[in-house]
Amino acid sequence: MVFLTRRATFSASHYYWNPAWSEAENARVFGRCSNRNGHGHNYTLEVTVAGEPDPVTGFVVDLKWLKDVMERDVLATYDHRHLNLEVAEFAEGKAVPTTENIAIAAWKRLEPAVTTAGGAKLSRVRVYETPEIFAEYRGEL
């Protein structure tokens, strides 16, 4: 089994807000991230797939194909967008666009294409919000 990772970056804005809570409660739990004017980050998306290298090509998956899947299924929706206002899974009352939830949502967006292609399995999705903060999802273990 070989693990192959591809990185891409996207820039997006967001804020943290749970509509079931009062303004004071949101401010207490989320601090500066609860400012409803939003703020932004340069995110790094790291996608790891696992499989056996193809005996003919030597590829676990074609990197260009993986790049296109990441572009089509994640970056086209997230890059230069306001996650709360423009991305369905983070609409008010749905998931708060924390780094954890972005990693889970990106997994759900990528998993069908990787599985359908056959050969490799999606192994890990890691999202860096800053160089010092990241979240990772490895599917249901």
Add this chain to the structure above:
Amino acid sequence: MKAYFGRRYMLSASHRLHSAALTPEENLAAYGKCNNPHGHGHNYVVEVLVGGAVDAGTGMVLNLAALDETVQKRVMERFDHTNLNLDPLFVNRVPTTENLCRAVFELLDGTVGPAKLEQVRVEETENNFFEYAGR
């Protein structure tokens, strides 16, 4: 739904690699320039990885501010801008980065609730790092 959350911290400290169990010649052979009697220092990067269920209300595995406070109190205040050899943990243990990594894991294990400490990684320089997952 289980996810992992990671955070990187920087600490600066000095150390000398020297084992009381070895002769001066053996220490020099084992540790080379790291055996310099006056020690030397590094800017260490400590990467803490925790895992747990994503809370439905907050969307978080744990609160970042709470993790920062715990790491600050238990690790940074203890090791940052210190001589590692003088810490009680390293009186009988050579302060290699392997042992520092294990010490950080043991200092944080059980203190990052509701999440579980999964792994500690310590980068000594840009080109070498060590990981410990508690087993």
